[in-house]
Amino acid sequence: MTTERRGTDPREFAFSARGVSKTFGHFRALVGAHLTVRRGTVHALLGGNGSGKSTFIKCLAGVYGADAGELSIKGETLDLAAVSPDTAHALGLRFVHQDLGLFPQLSIAENVALGLGYPTRWTAVREKALQQHAQRLIDTFEIDARPTTRVADLRPSQRAMLAIARALDDAESSDSILLLDEPTAALGEHDAQDLMHAIRRRADEGQTIVLVSHRFNEISAVADDVTVFRDGRNAGSGPIADMPLSQVVSLMTGDEAREMPASYLVHSPGPISLAVDGLDVGTCRDASFDVGTGEVLGFAGLDGSGHSDALAGLFGALSSRARAVTLEGADFRPRSPEQAMAQGAAFIPQDRHSDAAFANLSITQNLSVTILDRIWNGFALSGSREHEAAADTIDRFSIRAASAEAPLGVLSGGNQQKVILGRWLQRSPRLLLLVEPTQGVDVVARHDIYTSIAAAARAGATVLVASSDVDELLAITHRIAIFRGGRVAAVLPTASATRDEITNAMLAEESVDA
Numbered sequence: 001m002t003t004e005r006r007g008t009d010p011r012e013f014a015f016s017a018r019g020v021s022k023t024f025g026h027f028r029a030l031v032g033a034h035l036t037v038r039r040g041t042v043h044a045l046l047g048g049n050g051s052g053k054s055t056f057i058k059c060l061a062g063v064y065g066a067d068a069g070e071l072s073i074k075g076e077t078l079d080l081a082a083v084s085p086d087t088a089h090a091l092g093l094r095f096v097h098q099d100l101g102l103f104p105q106l107s108i109a110e111n112v113a114l115g116l117g118y119p120t121r122w123t124a125v126r127e128k129a130l131q132q133h134a135q136r137l138i139d140t141f142e143i144d145a146r147p148t149t150r151v152a153d154l155r156p157s158q159r160a161m162l163a164i165a166r167a168l169d170d171a172e173s174s175d176s177i178l179l180l181d182e183p184t185a186a187l188g189e190h191d192a193q194d195l196m197h198a199i200r201r202r203a204d205e206g207q208t209i210v211l212v213s214h215r216f217n218e219i220s221a222v223a224d225d226v227t228v229f230r231d232g233r234n235a236g237s238g239p240i241a242d243m244p245l246s247q248v249v250s251l252m253t254g255d256e257a258r259e260m261p262a263s264y265l266v267h268s269p270g271p272i273s274l275a276v277d278g279l280d281v282g283t284c285r286d287a288s289f290d291v292g293t294g295e296v297l298g299f300a301g302l303d304g305s306g307h308s309d310a311l312a313g314l315f316g317a318l319s320s321r322a323r324a325v326t327l328e329g330a331d332f333r334p335r336s337p338e339q340a341m342a343q344g345a346a347f348i349p350q351d352r353h354s355d356a357a358f359a360n361l362s363i364t365q366n367l368s369v370t371i372l373d374r375i376w377n378g379f380a381l382s383g384s385r386e387h388e389a390a391a392d393t394i395d396r397f398s399i400r401a402a403s404a405e406a407p408l409g410v411l412s413g414g415n416q417q418k419v420i421l422g423r424w425l426q427r428s429p430r431l432l433l434l435v436e437p438t439q440g441v442d443v444v445a446r447h448d449i450y451t452s453i454a455a456a457a458r459a460g461a462t463v464l465v466a467s468s469d470v471d472e473l474l475a476i477t478h479r480i481a482i483f484r485g486g487r488v489a490a491v492l493p494t495a496s497a498t499r500d501e502i503t504n505a506m507l508a509e510e511s512v513d514a
């Protein structure tokens, strides 16, 4: 990656948004926040879950009307409250949100056409022009595909790149500003790195980019400058070179700088608790592995290598077959999540929004869904016990919300994840199955979540964690099973494994199984 940095002339500001405030009901999500971005740089916007990053981006996009604030851009200063999506677009602001807004079943050319507002049916002449147009974008943005390639067949990083290409399609690159809200949250390590390299290249060619992310490693590799939000206000900003992780964490929390431990596990696992022989489920084929009582076994693999399907299958959420599966000596082949839960299992899927959360129910209600037996007082649900349990989890995971009665759906993404994890951990499961447990979660909450997972394991839970974040696997597992082409290709002891060894073992899949 190049080390050249542009926009070092302090007069060369692409835009500056100042005094931005936004209140939801009585909750002050932004309180006079500001962001100034130099032209041709990558500017990372960091902050804890719920610190107001997405709200700030949505105010710039005109999706939310700011209560107050002004935007200086292209030599003019506007009242941010009056900025509409059309104004933002006319000013050259281009946004890519985490869900990318693509249609997976359509081709690249069709997605590009829809982005331009064209109909999906067109004449032969128009179709040729659109194919050529899509080809130009593919070349400019170095997407490894053809205009006719279906979006569903693209690698995740290429999909994100297409969303970026489409957003910038009609914009002058020297004049436009690209704002990316957590573009790598759903990407594996390899794809995230690809995307970051591409982003850096765009900036080196003059594109101004604002990047929201929780992954500090990728930010330190790609960003020029950093702004940190805390509780809707600015906590600090400056060149990335002057901002080590410990300082960013201390700005995010307002506490003294603190170091995160390299490993959260201080105990050794007990005898085998979960024994899996010949598991077939989804893309997972004939997987066999053993896990000890109190052990945390990591699952690593590229997208589609079977590691997350294996966990869904063990929970009865996907239909599966196996020669034998035993949990603490008893047959364990649940045919539904209800049966798995009755046998002491808990599962956090990757697609937590559709699978695990009740967006319209309050935080308290979401937290009590899995502990009904404990808050049932014999006649009715005990409101006070429900609230006590919820307050305890909200406190333990520093869940930031207007109140415990706020609907889960209005919480920031990371705070939603903390609620879902807290809900299962308070059940003290014997078998804990986690897919991407810290996706979208800030670095401080990640520490709390790792601590809780380690505590659950120490208390005797058997834990399986599928994660695309290699650093996460190194921090919270005893051993790491590498999935290749649906099978367990190797099991590495974490204490002696290196990042490169794990990544290479995962990538070997492509050459071996392609």
Ligand SMILES: Nc1ncnc2c1ncn2[C@@H]1O[C@H](COP(=O)(O)OP(=O)(O)OP(=O)(O)O)[C@@H](O)[C@H]1O
Pocket (backbone or CB within 6 Å): 024, 027, 029, 047, 048, 049, 050, 051, 052, 053, 054, 055, 056, 400, 401, 402, 410, 411, 412, 413, 414, 415, 440, 442
């Ligand atoms: N439409 C809304 N109604 C009520 N509260 C909201 C709404 N949108 C956001 N909030 C609240 O504003 C706060 C800031 O949320 P925001 O999504 O901006 O945080 P964030 O910094 O992007 O967090 P994350 O990193 O977890 O995505 C949160 O506490 C959230 O609950």
